[in-house]
Amino acid sequence: MHIPDGFLDLSICAIMYAATAIFWAFSFRKASRVLSDKQIPLMATLTAMFFAAQMMNYPIIGGTTAHLLGGPILAMTLGPYAGLISMTVILLIQALLFGDGGITTFGANVWNMGVIGVFIPYIVYLLAVRISKSQRALLVGAFAGALIGDVLAAVFAGIELGLSTLSFPYSVSIAVTAMATHHVIIGIGEGAVTTIIVSVLQKTRPDLLQLPKLSPGWLGGA
Amino acid sequence: MTGVKRMLMVGIVFSSFFVVVGALWLSNSVETLDEVAEHFGATDSPIWNPPIPDYEIHGFEGNVMVNIAVGIVFTVIVLVSTFAVGKSLRLLKSRA
Numbered sequence: 001m002h003i004p005d006g007f008l009d010l011s012i013c014a015i016m017y018a019a020t021a022i023f024w025a026f027s028f029r030k031a032s033r034v035l036s037d038k039q040i041p042l043m044a045t046l047t048a049m050f051f052a053a054q055m056m057n058y059p060i061i062g063g064t065t066a067h068l069l070g071g072p073i074l075a076m077t078l079g080p081y082a083g084l085i086s087m088t089v090i091l092l093i094q095a096l097l098f099g100d101g102g103i104t105t106f107g108a109n110v111w112n113m114g115v116i117g118v119f120i121p122y123i124v125y126l127l128a129v130r131i132s133k134s135q136r137a138l139l140v141g142a143f144a145g146a147l148i149g150d151v152l153a154a155v156f157a158g159i160e161l162g163l164s165t166l167s168f169p170y171s172v173s174i175a176v177t178a179m180a181t182h183h184v185i186i187g188i189g190e191g192a193v194t195t196i197i198v199s200v201l202q203k204t205r206p207d208l209l210q211l212p213k214l215s216p217g218w219l220g221g222a
Numbered sequence: 223m224t225g226v227k228r229m230l231m232v233g234i235v236f237s238s239f240f241v242v243v244g245a246l247w248l249s250n251s252v253e254t255l256d257e258v259a260e261h262f263g264a265t266d267s268p269i270w271n272p273p274i275p276d277y278e279i280h281g282f283e284g285n286v287m288v289n290i291a292v293g294i295v296f297t298v299i300v301l302v303s304t305f306a307v308g309k310s311l312r313l314l315k316s317r318a
């Protein structure tokens with residue numbers, strides 16, 4: 001889902017940089033106040049693991065491939081603010097060193113995979129946990145959050161492409177439909193892996209799921 | 223071994239496993255976005271020449287061992303970078 005340079009109009013790139021900058025400002029300010037000594041090594045470890053996990057591309061439909069994003073697990077363990085910082089580090093290194101994602105489109109990529117791909121899974125997961133404290137609700141929330149987050153991130157990528165009339169002469173609906181259709185499959189994969197990881201963490205390291213979350217107050221932030 | 227060191231070691235081991243699997247068996251990348259964009263005629267126009275395009279060092283394309291080494295080295299760089307970002311944020315807090 002890494003959008004390269006040239007796919008989006010510069011006006012769309014500027015809007016996405018501005019929108020993402022708001023979340024960056026909140027995230028870095030909150031993290032500088034709340035991030036604990038216990039969370040820093042966990043954040044570094046998870047960021048490195050998902051950077052590596054993104055190198056594993058598994059085949060899906062139509063000859064295309066997919067890879068794990070990792071945003072849902074980052075959000076569920078650290079909270080969405082720290083998750084956004086982690087995804088920003090991953091996407092920045094991928095763009096600058098490997099050309100995986102563009103420079104002009106960096107704001108859009110962080111918005112899709114860092115803001116939408118982290119905040120939406122966290123909100124869905126939190127809702128499920130608040131509705132029921134059972135293990136089933138926790139796992140359903142983890143799966144649904146990852147699936148919905150992935151599909152919505154693809155929908156946003158489709159909207160950005162569709163609105164880029166200079167570089168992509170097709171309507172928003174065409175771009176969104178094309179992106180979302182494939183990403184339902186990818187989202188199911190992300191949901192399945194997220195559910196397995198949450199299930200394993202719940203049995204082996206439940207403390208990692210119960211750390212104070214770096215998130216807005218209305219999302220139960222620390 | 224302290225909890226933090228154990229956590230970092232576990233992270234490096236798992237990450238190395240992902241890199242090896244990614245380099246050996248799951249390296250073929252055909253992103254949906256690229257396919258969709260290509261189908262509709264959009265083309266990329268990079269404004270930056272990355273030093274390691276497509277995760278492969280120039281002159282060593284297709285060399286699995288080099289790709290694994292690159293993957294592990296840069297995974298450690300991501301780990302150290304994120305650790306540094308976290309520590310910097312803590313430093314900002316202590317100065318505030």
